[in-house]
Amino acid sequence: MNRSVKHPLIAGASVTSVGTLASRVLGMVRDMATAALFGLASGGVMDAFVIAFRFPNLFRRLFAEGALTASYLPVFSAELESDRRRAWQLTSVVLTWLSIFLIVVLLIVEGLLWFVWLTWSDVEGIGLLLGLTAVMMPYMLFICVAAMVAATLHALSHFTAPAIAPTLLNICWLVGVWFVAPAFSPDKQAQAYVIAVSVLIAGVLQLLMQVPILRAYGFRYDYNWSASRRAVVEIVQTMGPMLLGLAVTQVNTLLDSLVAWGLAGSPDSPDRIAWLGNSVVYPMKQGAAAAIYFGERLYQFPLGVIGLAIATAIFPLLSRHAARGDHQKLGVDLTLGLRLVIFLGIPASLGLILLADPLARLLFQHGHFSAHDAARTARMIACYASGVWAYCALPVIVRGYYSLGDRMTPVKIGVVAVVSNLALNLILIWPLAEVGLAVASAVVAGAQTILLTLIFSSRKTGLNWRELIATTARALFATTLMGIACYTLLQFIVIDPGLVNEIVRVFVPLGVGAIVYFAAFWGCGGREMGMLFGRVGMD
Numbered sequence: 398m399n400r401s402v403k404h405p406l407i408a409g410a411s412v413t414s415v416g417t418l419a420s421r422v423l424g425m426v427r428d429m430a431t432a433a434l435f436g437l438a439s440g441g442v443m444d445a446f447v448i449a450f451r452f453p454n455l456f457r458r459l460f461a462e463g464a465l466t467a468s469y470l471p472v473f474s475a476e477l478e479s480d481r482r483r484a485w486q487l488t489s490v491v492l493t494w495l496s497i498f499l500i501v502v503l504l505i506v507e508g509l510l511w512f513v514w515l516t517w518s519d520v521e522g523i524g525l526l527l528g529l530t531a532v533m534m535p536y537m538l539f540i541c542v543a544a545m546v547a548a549t550l551h552a553l554s555h556f557t558a559p560a561i562a563p564t565l566l567n568i569c570w571l572v573g574v575w576f577v578a579p580a581f582s583p584d585k586q587a588q589a590y591v592i593a594v595s596v597l598i599a600g601v602l603q604l605l606m607q608v609p610i611l612r613a614y615g616f617r618y619d620y621n622w623s624a625s626r627r628a629v630v631e632i633v634q635t636m637g638p639m640l641l642g643l644a645v646t647q648v649n650t651l652l653d654s655l656v657a658w659g660l661a662g663s664p665d666s667p668d669r670i671a672w673l674g675n676s677v678v679y680p681m682k683q684g685a686a687a688a689i690y691f692g693e694r695l696y697q698f699p700l701g702v703i704g705l706a707i708a709t710a711i712f713p714l715l716s717r718h719a720a721r722g723d724h725q726k727l728g729v730d731l732t733l734g735l736r737l738v739i740f741l742g743i744p745a746s747l748g749l750i751l752l753a754d755p756l757a758r759l760l761f762q763h764g765h766f767s768a769h770d771a772a773r774t775a776r777m778i779a780c781y782a783s784g785v786w787a788y789c790a791l792p793v794i795v796r797g798y799y800s801l802g803d804r805m806t807p808v809k810i811g812v813v814a815v816v817s818n819l820a821l822n823l824i825l826i827w828p829l830a831e832v833g834l835a836v837a838s839a840v841v842a843g844a845q846t847i848l849l850t851l852i853f854s855s856r857k858t859g860l861n862w863r864e865l866i867a868t869t870a871r872a873l874f875a876t877t878l879m880g881i882a883c884y885t886l887l888q889f890i891v892i893d894p895g896l897v898n899e900i901v902r903v904f905v906p907l908g909v910g911a912i913v914y915f916a917a918f919w920g921c922g923g924r925e926m927g928m929l930f931g932r933v934g935m936d
Contacts, residue, residue: 423567433764438684449529539600657685692777715800749782784839875917
């Protein structure tokens with residue numbers, strides 16, 4: 398094979414990773430600013446805001462970046478191979494009906510929120526939750542359509558604009574937190590509404606940014622139902638079973654947040670749960686949902702840069718292999734994707750565990766975010782981090798199934814995962830409080846990833862287990878050395894207040910750990926670094 402150019406998976410993943418990295422860094426700054434503004438448990442404002450934001454974001458994951466794009470992209474790729482005009486007609490039809498569907502859903506959800514507010518507005522905290530959700534739900538419409546445009550660009554091998562677009566959310570959010578909200582009102586609830594409006598504006602901008610790029614590739618709105626009906630029916634038929642299979646991690650996290658909100662007592666409320674007959678003590682305290690959010694944001698940093706970037710780049714590639722019936726290349730490229738996830742995901746897991754406390758102090762312990770809040774967040778980060786390798790691998794292996802048209806296997810495993818996660822949540826929160834929710838998610842994600850990979854290799858297309866095991870062994874060895882180096886350094890760096898000390902406790906172990914890991918991995922003969930940073934191809 399000619400190794401003079403990068404493998405298309407590496408090229409696409411690299412562009413997506415850089416854009417995602419920029420977005421995640423800005424996102425971390427935005428979360429730092431939001432934490433300083435609201436704190437973790439001050440009046441439940443942060444709890445209400447993060448849960449309200451999850452609802453439109455979940456629609457984005459389920460429909461736009463999840464089931465719809467996963468079912469649309471292979472069909473669009475096939476149309477693109479045969480007839481470009483018909484491909485544009487399909488895009489026009491899908492965008493039209495997606496917009497109509499989302500508008501109907503939006504009206505129904507807003508009506509339900511209004512009904513719930515009329516019925517239960519006297520329940521503590523629910524008015525703010527419903528109000529913020531009502532303001533941010535239209536974000537669902539714009540971000541889902543923007544994600545569909547991004548999926549079309551991915552099929553055209555254009556990854557730059559879709560990778561940059563998410564930074565607009567962080568920029569708008571930061572403008573709201575830093576400038577508009579403090580000037581608008583000193584009241585925390587009013588400030589939360591200002592940031593909610595900023596989120597809505599960001600959705601509009603993300604869509605407007607990508608449409609001109611799509612037109613530059615030749616797209617013109619050409620609604621032709623008769624020409625696209627067969628393809629649309631195929632997309633709809635495959636979309637339903639995919640909803641849960643591709644978004645189990647997001648569903649589990651939403652359930653974690655709802656459990657944390659419903660079973661957390663506030664400082665002003667009794668210690669026992671009224672709706673359980675005052676016979677059961679609250680297992681968690683106010684701020685649990687916010688702690689989940691900040692813990693999730695830290696583990697999603699490597700998930701976005703590693704797992705989702707590789708999954709985004711690999712899906713069009715696997716879809717083309719499947720459309721041509723080339724299962725051998727599909728297995729080779731999926732093996733490569735999993736090797737890259739293992740190479741980067743395993744050290745990311747241990748690194749986040751070791752640096753959870755310094756990271757929480759550096760990023761969040763400012764303004765209204767206290768040392769106690771940072772300690773709660775650090776525990777959540779460490780527990781979620783134990784599953785980073787699985788969170789990163791899951792979207793990659795699931796896309797392997799979907800590229801071959803198998804929607805039911807991920808669904809069946811996904812249903813079991815959701816039920817298992819909820820059961821573990823309710824079991825572990827009593828002895829472990831809020832961190833039990835993170836432990837449950839990590840355990841379930843690990844089991845789900847391993848099971849899906851084994852089933853795929855045995856029943857679908859064989860994976861190169863020799864290479865996967867070799868990569869895993871090298872990564873575990875190198876990660877062990879990295880962990881020893883990081884832990885030793887942390888013992889010598891004294892915990893002392895001050896920004897300089899906090900920066901040193903994060904970046905010195907991080908830098909040394911990265912050097913040790915990459916050197917040890919390369920010394921063991923690992924080629925994945927060359928694939929990422931050089932021009933090494935596949936055998």
